[in-house]
Amino acid sequence: MASLGLVTPQRMHFAEPLPLRSGAALAEYTLVYETYGTLNAARSNAVLVCHALNASHHVAGEDADGQRGWWDNLVGPGKPVDTDRFFVIGVNNPGSCFGSTGPMHTNPATGEPWGADFPVMTVEDWVDAQARLLDRLGIDQLAAVLGGSLGGMQALSWSLRHPARLRHCVAVATAPNLSAQNIAFNEVARRAIVTDPDFHGGHFYRHGVVPARGLRVARMIGHITYLSDDSMEAKFGRQLREQTLAYSTQAIEFQIESYLRHQGEKFAGYFDANTYLLITRALDYFDPAREHGGSLARAFVPAQARFLLVSFTTDWRFSPARSREIVKALVDNRHSVSYCEIDAPHGHDAFLLDDPRYFAAMRAYFDNIARECA
Amino acid sequence: MASLGLVTPQRMHFAEPLPLRSGAALAEYTLVYETYGTLNAARSNAVLVCHALNASHHVAGEDADGQRGWWDNLVGPGKPVDTDRFFVIGVNNPGSCFGSTGPMHTNPATGEPWGADFPVMTVEDWVDAQARLLDRLGIDQLAAVLGGSLGGMQALSWSLRHPARLRHCVAVATAPNLSAQNIAFNEVARRAIVTDPDFHGGHFYRHGVVPARGLRVARMIGHITYLSDDSMEAKFGRQLREQTLAYSTQAIEFQIESYLRHQGEKFAGYFDANTYLLITRALDYFDPAREHGGSLARAFVPAQARFLLVSFTTDWRFSPARSREIVKALVDNRHSVSYCEIDAPHGHDAFLLDDPRYFAAMRAYFDNIARECA
Numbered sequence: 001m002a003s004l005g006l007v008t009p010q011r012m013h014f015a016e017p018l019p020l021r022s023g024a025a026l027a028e029y030t031l032v033y034e035t036y037g038t039l040n041a042a043r044s045n046a047v048l049v050c051h052a053l054n055a056s057h058h059v060a061g062e063d064a065d066g067q068r069g070w071w072d073n074l075v076g077p078g079k080p081v082d083t084d085r086f087f088v089i090g091v092n093n094p095g096s097c098f099g100s101t102g103p104m105h106t107n108p109a110t111g112e113p114w115g116a117d118f119p120v121m122t123v124e125d126w127v128d129a130q131a132r133l134l135d136r137l138g139i140d141q142l143a144a145v146l147g148g149s150l151g152g153m154q155a156l157s158w159s160l161r162h163p164a165r166l167r168h169c170v171a172v173a174t175a176p177n178l179s180a181q182n183i184a185f186n187e188v189a190r191r192a193i194v195t196d197p198d199f200h201g202g203h204f205y206r207h208g209v210v211p212a213r214g215l216r217v218a219r220m221i222g223h224i225t226y227l228s229d230d231s232m233e234a235k236f237g238r239q240l241r242e243q244t245l246a247y248s249t250q251a252i253e254f255q256i257e258s259y260l261r262h263q264g265e266k267f268a269g270y271f272d273a274n275t276y277l278l279i280t281r282a283l284d285y286f287d288p289a290r291e292h293g294g295s296l297a298r299a300f301v302p303a304q305a306r307f308l309l310v311s312f313t314t315d316w317r318f319s320p321a322r323s324r325e326i327v328k329a330l331v332d333n334r335h336s337v338s339y340c341e342i343d344a345p346h347g348h349d350a351f352l353l354d355d356p357r358y359f360a361a362m363r364a365y366f367d368n369i370a371r372e373c374a
Numbered sequence: 375m376a377s378l379g380l381v382t383p384q385r386m387h388f389a390e391p392l393p394l395r396s397g398a399a400l401a402e403y404t405l406v407y408e409t410y411g412t413l414n415a416a417r418s419n420a421v422l423v424c425h426a427l428n429a430s431h432h433v434a435g436e437d438a439d440g441q442r443g444w445w446d447n448l449v450g451p452g453k454p455v456d457t458d459r460f461f462v463i464g465v466n467n468p469g470s471c472f473g474s475t476g477p478m479h480t481n482p483a484t485g486e487p488w489g490a491d492f493p494v495m496t497v498e499d500w501v502d503a504q505a506r507l508l509d510r511l512g513i514d515q516l517a518a519v520l521g522g523s524l525g526g527m528q529a530l531s532w533s534l535r536h537p538a539r540l541r542h543c544v545a546v547a548t549a550p551n552l553s554a555q556n557i558a559f560n561e562v563a564r565r566a567i568v569t570d571p572d573f574h575g576g577h578f579y580r581h582g583v584v585p586a587r588g589l590r591v592a593r594m595i596g597h598i599t600y601l602s603d604d605s606m607e608a609k610f611g612r613q614l615r616e617q618t619l620a621y622s623t624q625a626i627e628f629q630i631e632s633y634l635r636h637q638g639e640k641f642a643g644y645f646d647a648n649t650y651l652l653i654t655r656a657l658d659y660f661d662p663a664r665e666h667g668g669s670l671a672r673a674f675v676p677a678q679a680r681f682l683l684v685s686f687t688t689d690w691r692f693s694p695a696r697s698r699e700i701v702k703a704l705v706d707n708r709h710s711v712s713y714c715e716i717d718a719p720h721g722h723d724a725f726l727l728d729d730p731r732y733f734a735a736m737r738a739y740f741d742n743i744a745r746e747c748a
Contacts, residue, residue, distance in 0.1 A: 022621035120621040180606040180630045181598060187631045188594040191638070194624055195587040197571055213569040217591060220562040224555060229690075232554040238661065245659065247396035247494040249651035250568055253658065256554045257561045264565070277623035284628065285619065287612065316603075 004061030004076050004083060007069075009034050009099060012136055018094070018129055021285075024119040027108060031133050032099030033057045033091040036075065037083035039139070045373040046139045047086045047366075048130060048166075049075065050147035050154035053222070053279050054271060056098035059090035073354045080363035085370040086143065094129055095121040095278040103274035104205060114274075116202020121278055123150070123286045127157045131165065143369050144168035145305075148351035149318065150279070153286045156326065160288055163304040168369055170362075172310040173351035175322035176296050176329070177287035182317065185225055186280040189218035193273050202274050211273045216264030218276055223263050228314035228347030232256065296329035306336040308365050310358065312350040313343045338365065378435030378450050378457060381408050381443075383473060386510055392468070392503055395659075398493040401482060405507050406473030407431045407465040410449065411457035413513070419747040420513045421460045421740075422504060422540075423449065424521035424528035427596070427653050428645060430472035433464035447728045454737035459744040460517065468503055469495040469652040477648035478579060488648075490576020495652055497524070497660045501531045505539065517743050518542035519679075522725035523692065524653070527660045530700070534662055537678040542743055544736075546684040547725035549696035550670050550703070551661035556691065559599055560654040563592035567647050576648050585647045590638030592650055597637045602688035602721030606630065670703035680710040682739045684732065686724040687717045712739065 009032050017025040034057050039046060049059045049071065060069035060076050060083070075081045075088055092100040095118060103118035110117075134142070145166045147155040152174025159169040178186070193199060196214030200207050224232075236256040245253055252258045292298035307330055311323035320341050330337040340361045344350040350358065383406050391399040408431050413420060423433045423445065434443035434450050434457070449455040449462055466474040469492060477492035484491075508516070519540045521529040526548025533543040552560070567573060570588030574581050598606075610630040619627055626632045666672035681704055685697035694715045704711040714735045718724040724732070 022619075024621075116623070120623060177612060179603060180610040180612065180628075181601075181603045183612070183628050184594075184598045184606065184630050184634055187628075187634055188591060188598070190623065191594065191635070192566060192591045195590070216569070217562060217566045220558075220565065221595065224558045224562070227555075229553060229555045232558065236554040238551060238554065238557070238664075245396075247398075247659075249490070249494060249564065249648075249655045254554075254557050254561075256558050260558055260561055261565070274623075281623045285621075290612075 003072075004036050007034050007036065007058070007061035007063065009057060009063070011099070012133055014132060018125065018132070020119055020125045021122045022120050026094060026101070026119055029094050029101035029129070031091055031094065031101075031129065033089060033133060034059065034061070036060050036088045037086050039087040040373065042373075043139055044141065044143060045086050045370070046134070046142050047081060047088045048134070048142050048145045048158075049088060049090045050126070050130070050145065050151035051090070051093065052147070052149040052151045053283075054267070055151075056096065057090040057092040057100075058098070059088065070352065074359065074362065080359050081146065081366050082370065085373070086366070089133075089137070091130055091133055093121070093126040095275060095282075097272035097275040102272065103202070103278070104272055113203070113205040115205060116274060118274060118278065120281055122282050123153045123157045124161060126282070127154055127161050130154075131162055134165070140165065142166040143373050144170055144366070146170040146172075147174070148172035149174055149348065150283055153283070156288065157286070159303040159305045159307070160299065163302050166305045167372070168308065169303075169305040170308045170310075170365065171326070173312055173315055173318050173348055174326075175318040176289060176326050178284055183284050185221055186284055189221050190277055190280060192217035192221070193276060199273060202277075204273065210268070212268040215268035215271060215273055215276065216261075219267035219271075220260045220264045223260060225317045226348045228316065228345060230314055231345050231347055234345070296325060297332040300329045300333050300335065303330070303333070303335055308338045308340070310340045310342060310351070310361065312346070312348070312358075313341065314345055315348045315350060317348040377446075378410050381410065381432070381435035381437065383408050383431060383437070385473070386507055388506060392499065392506070394493055394499045395496045396494050400468060400475070400493055403468050403475035403503070405465055405468065405475075405503060407463060407507060408433065408435070409464075410434050410462045411460050413461040414747065416747070417513055418515065418517060419460050419744070420508070420516050421455060421462045422508070422516050422519045422532075423462060423464045424500070424504070424519065424525035425464070425467065426521070426523040426525045427657075428641070429525075430470065431464040431466040431474075432472070433462065444726065448733065448736065454733050455520065455740050456744065459747070460740070463507075463511070465504055465507055467495070467500040469649060471646035471649040476646065477576070477652070478646055487577070487579040489579060490648060492648060492652065494655055496656050497527045497531045498535060500656070501528055501535050504528070505536055508539070514539065516540040517747050518544055518740070520544040520546075521548070522546035523548055523722065524657055527657070530662065531660070533677040533679045533681070534673065537676050540679045541746070542682065543677075543679040544682045544684075544739065545700070547686055547689055547692050547722055548700075549692040550663060550699050552658055557658050559595055560658055563595050564651055564654060566591035566595070567650060573647060576651075578647065584642065586642040589642035589645060589647055589650065590635075593641035593645075594634045594638045597634060599691045600722045602690065602719060604688060605719050605721055608719070670699060671706035674703045674707050674709065677704070677707070677709055682712045682714070684714045684716060684725070684735065686720070686722070686732075687715065688719055689722045689724060691722040
């Protein structure tokens with residue numbers, strides 16, 4: 001299949017403060033973004049892709065290091081989200097660690113890195129920052145907003161905060177809020193990070209260290225929740241690394257241990273600890289029903305978009321039941337909604353993999369959107 | 375209901391080395407144990423209770439600090455495991471941290487605390503140590519061996535290693551081995567502990583510190599897996615600690631965070647880090663099918679006991695499917711087996727709670743055992 005080839009990230013600076021839900025404001029900030037395909041004359045074929053925890057603006061194509069975008073299997077020429085027909089935008093959210101203004105950048109008020117003082121961001125704040133980028137790009141209305149997991153929450157939030165600015169909302173493997181168990185896993189990961197002596201209260205940059213121990217543990221916990229029990233069993237089971245047991249509490253005995261340690265090590269090498277805290281907190285806070293007495297149906301009253309919700313049977317982080325809650329709230333409002341529950345073995349991670357039924361559903365839905373844009 | 379009142383732990387020293395599955399041996403050791411009820415003249419009414427990760431010999435009654443035993447709701451006069459009819463024995467396993475020889479005790483070879491050099495123990499080693507205690511107590515055959523979770527694994531192992539020494543095997547909320555996901559959670563917990571700078575390679579005793587950060591995180595992870603998603607949701611949901619959000623990554627916002635931190639804090643105050651490593655490793659290693667080409671049915675050929683297996687519908691750590699694997703292996707051998715799948719909301723923790731259906735099943739089964747002893 002044709003590839004987008006090399007893509008170059010772009011930067012946009014915003015001098016006007018971004019008011020945040022916390023009551024604070026981000027005084028000024030830069031967003032890094034990529035675009036693929038061509039905006040049509042009617043400016044009606046733009047698709048915004050929102051990223052989840054450890055992803056970025058680099059959705060598709062290859063960056064300068066030859067790294068493929070995180071959703072390159074889904075987005076590109078001839079792919080389900082077809083860049084020959086859509087103008088696709090990937091944007092790194094503020095607070096993240098892939099180029100947009102974040103905790104590792106200089107706090108203009110102090111001349112020092114923000115560190116733990118970077119303002120707490122919410123899904124709604126990110127959506128507002130993305131909307132400003134679209135203003136600058138001259139895009140009044142998106143053909144669609146698309147996201148998975150935390151990205152799906154952003155897509156849902158778009159439909160509530162800027163109802164007239166998107167025609168379709170595509171939310172994959174997401175939830176209307178985190179369950180107590182979801183929050184619990186986030187909290188353990190955060191505790192691992194903030195209690196790492198190298199965290200230095202979030203100001204580790206000035207000490208020339210990173211809280212790698214905490215990040216590793218956080219990532220290992222996260223990783224377990226991204227995979228299904230079944231897929232872990234199929235992939236690793238009780239496979240040993242060596243033929244015989246070492247009878248050691250610290251050596252690696254099982255392949256799953258080796259895999260998890262590797263994932264943790266890799267993550268600690270590139271991800272920012274303060275970003276991890278900020279993004280897991282944004283996940284915790286997202287709860288559109290909260291301001292409506294807990295009624296998700298009432299929260300969705302203002303929505304105007306048409307919706308596609310996709311969930312995966314073995315996703316125990318954001319289970320199909322959570323997507324069905326959203327479907328129900330939309331149906332209660334007589335909003336237009338399609339719902340696909342994909343029987344896939346890969347757990348939460350399935351949203352990043354090209355399961356044929358999942359991608360066929362995405363292709364069919366985006367084909368319809370493209371026809372409307374023509 | 376009548377209580378056993380104050381119980382006093384006893385100690386038994388063993389000068390003969392205990393050969394271990396690792397090939398090493400525990401040169402000498404002391405076991406701490408408690409007994410409740412009276413051994414009958416025929417010495418036929420003894421019930422051994424095996425403990426899980428963070429429990430001890432203190433199964434029932436009150437210790438000198440007024441602490442009730444961890445299964446005091448199940449074991450006592452007139453209770454399902456009736457100490458008016460049974461002579462019940464609780465024993466702390468070697469490697470644990472409640473009195474029996476463990477990593478915090480002196481390694482006779484060095485005169486220093488064992489620390490990380492304490493030999494790695496397996497379920498089979500514990501069973502052998504327990505068998506020696508019974509030798510000393512003059513008990514040739516147990517009416518039953520009873521355990522939940524890791525304790526259930528010990529009960530199963532008894533039926534394979536000492537088939538003639540027990541008439542009944544009662545294994546609650548257990549599994550024939552750990553799944554990849556189970557091992558993964560153990561491994562993350564272990565990494566949190568051993569990467570805590572206060573762990574000092576397992577020799578923290580001599581530094582006058584404990585790796586409390588790691589232990590807290592380990593316990594928080596464990597705790598999440600003991601509770602069901604549903605029971606966490608029912609108990610905590612998204613309840614906030616304060617009326618308004620603080621918008622902070624480190625402050626406690628949700629009640630579930632407060633609960634987990636409290637559990638972690640409490641645990642780090644009394645549990646030994648090396649014991650945590652040893653016991654989770656014993657869990658990882660247990661796999662009676664391994665020496666039989668992966669066939670659990672073949673592993674159970676030598677068993678002679680009659681079995682009761684109990685599982686709980688919402689237990690996602692050791693799900694009913696895992697108990698059914700054991701039932702199938704027993705049925706394949708035409709062994710006598712009763713199986714109760716209890717519809718309980720509390721997840722893995724259910725085995726410690728007095729769900730009426732669960733306790734009724736236990737009472738009925740132990741009533742029958744008692745009648746045989748009379």
